[in-house]
Amino acid sequence: MRIAVLLPLALLTALPGCAMLQPATEVPTVAEPAGPASRARAAALLREGLRAQNPPRGGTPDPERAAALIEEAAMLGNPDAQLLVAAGHLLRGDGSRDARAAIPWLLRAAQQGQPEAQLRLARLIEGGDGTEREPAWAALWFNRAAERGVPQAQYAFALMQVAGAGTAPDQAEALARLTLAEQAGVAAARRYRQALEPRVPATEAAVALARVRDETTRGPVTTPDxxxxxxxxxxxxxxxxxxxxxxxxxxxxxxxxxxxxxxxxxxxxxxxxxxxxxxxxxxxxxx
Structure with a gap:
């Protein structure tokens, strides 16, 4: 069984920076394939690493051992471990960050369908953080995370559709995504939804909402999706x-x-x- 998709923020920020891959100057279209080891082995390493980071009551945390175990699980292809390694680069123990080093890990996890990795990757690409800025490629990853149920991705992709930034403008679909984001607790979506609602005919809005709700995906990214x-x-x-x-x-x-x-x-x-x-x-x- 996979570790919870949205790992606790404390774990995403508490790990020391792990040994980095050679950073890419641009996010590649396709990630390197995962390692040959079994999923069970990688998952076991991740569980052991999480226990080392947050031991049972009375135990002493061992951040260095935790980082080593989690990085090994990431190298073997576990997407949740890859997300943690990336997070370790985005917020290191000394307060520094290296988005370029995080991107290869995020891409590997994102292509395996890890929604939080897809969201984080999209944000880095949209902002040109650690890579060249590519609104259209950011929109693709926001869209993928949105289809996997990430409310913040629904919100971000909706704003891009309203502005026609990185993707074709589509007010009806943007309204649907803002509605879903608001229902899922993204408070900022409300004012945009209220502003957009009068501009979209009710029938178009209903059709778009039904379509977007139906566009749900699980598992690795397929080609073409x-x-x-x-x-x-x-x-x-x-x-x-x-x-x-x-x-x-x-x-x-x-x-x-x-x-x-x-x-x-x-x-x-x-x-x-x-x-x-x-x-x-x-x-x-x-x-």
């Missing part, structure tokens, strides 16, 4: 293609991607090949 399709459609639209931005993969979207790849001289046979997505990212404005 709805957020990746939406990213591709938004990017193609910005670049002049006539495609509907609805997150639904279909012949029109695939034909537009294939045409884009051909114009760019990419010798690939799959519309959603990482090389095609990377080139789309390269062609989009970063600010």
């Amino acid at each position: 709805r957020p990746l399709v939406r990213f591709a459609q938004s990017a193609l639209s910005v670049l002049g293609a006539e495609v509907e931005v609805d997150g639904r993969d279909g012949p029109a979207t695939r034909a537009a991607l294939t045409a884009f790849a051909r114009r760019e001289g990419l010798g690939v046979s799959r519309p959603y090949d990482p090389a095609v997505i990377d080139r789309l990212r390269d062609r989009l404005p970063r600010r």
Whole structure:
């Protein structure tokens, strides 16, 4: 059984910085694959590390041993451990931080479907923190976290849809996401929801709310998923293609991607090949 998805904040901030991977200058489209060890072994190491960090009553915490165990679990592919290692870089014991070192760990966990990692990764990309700023790529990760039930991601992605920043504008869907975020306790969503509500016809709002509620996902990121399709459609639209931005993969979207790849001289046979997505990212404005 997986450790709780949203790990306690004290654990996310109390670990000392772990040995970092070589930092990337840009968030890659695809993470390195997880290690070959069994999930059970990685999960056991994580549990042991958490016990070392927060021992039973009467025990003495051992932060160094905890960090070593959790990093080993992360290297073996456990996404919750990877999130903890990333958090250790984002807030180290001495008060320093290294977002560049955190990003590879967040990406590994995020691609395995760890929602908190997806949210944190999106925020770093949106702010250009530790990597080049990419609103469209941040929107993709906010969207993925939103589909996995993270209210703050629903809120963040909704604001991007209202502004048309990083993704195509969609007031009806933004209203739906703000409604869900508010219902889940994101207080800031209320005023935006109230301001947007009069601008969206009630029938459109109801349809969008039902659709967004139905767009739920669990488990690792698949290719293509709805957020990746939406990213591709938004990017193609910005670049002049006539495609509907609805997150639904279909012949029109695939034909537009294939045409884009051909114009760019990419010798690939799959519309959603990482090389095609990377080139789309390269062609989009970063600010």
